[in-house]
Amino acid sequence: xxxxxxxxxxxxxxxxxxxxxxxxxxxxxxxxxxxxxxxxxxxxxxxxxxxxxxxxxxxxxxxxxxxxxxxxxxxxxxxxxxxxxxxxxxxxxxxxxxxxxxxxxxxxxxxxxxxxxxxxxxxxxxxxxxxxxxxxxxxxxxx
Numbered sequence: 037x038x039x040x041x042x043x044x045x046x047x048x049x050x051x052x053x054x055x056x057x058x059x060x061x062x063x064x065x066x067x068x069x070x071x072x073x074x075x076x077x078x079x080x081x082x083x084x085x086x087x088x089x090x091x092x093x094x095x096x097x098x099x100x101x102x103x104x105x106x107x108x109x110x111x112x113x114x115x116x117x118x119x120x121x122x123x124x125x126x127x128x129x130x131x132x133x134x135x136x137x138x139x140x141x142x143x144x145x146x147x148x149x150x151x152x153x154x155x156x157x158x159x160x161x162x163x164x165x166x167x168x169x170x171x172x173x174x175x176x177x178x179x
Contacts, residue, residue, distance in 0.1 A: 060151040066143055073140040080133030084126050091122025 062070070098115045 062144075063150075063154070069143050070140060073136045077133045077136035077140065080129050080136065084128075084130035084133060087122055087129060088126035091119055091126060094122065095119050 095115075098111075098118075102112055102115055
């Protein structure tokens, strides 16, 4: 029984030493990043999907023309160029959308790490402003 009590006291002592996690609010710049990047990333992903769909539909519709007019190389070159451009545009928009969402997630994860430093800076600035106001008051009252 004595061992159990010692273990329980040791556990409680360790729990007392651990800092309590506090929920911290995001800063204005992080909220602005979320408000900007979430619709931007979603919109770019939607455009990527629409471009890919358009490229596939265009390829399906123009392939019979390629077969009918195979002696003519200009339509074949045009079809190939448009298809490649569509796929590349789709990939670029998709990659941009995913990277925007990835940046947003990275910023959201960094909130907890940056908040203590920002709080210390804010406390220091308030302390300096209070000292400056105190000095100004003392100078004014002695003059």
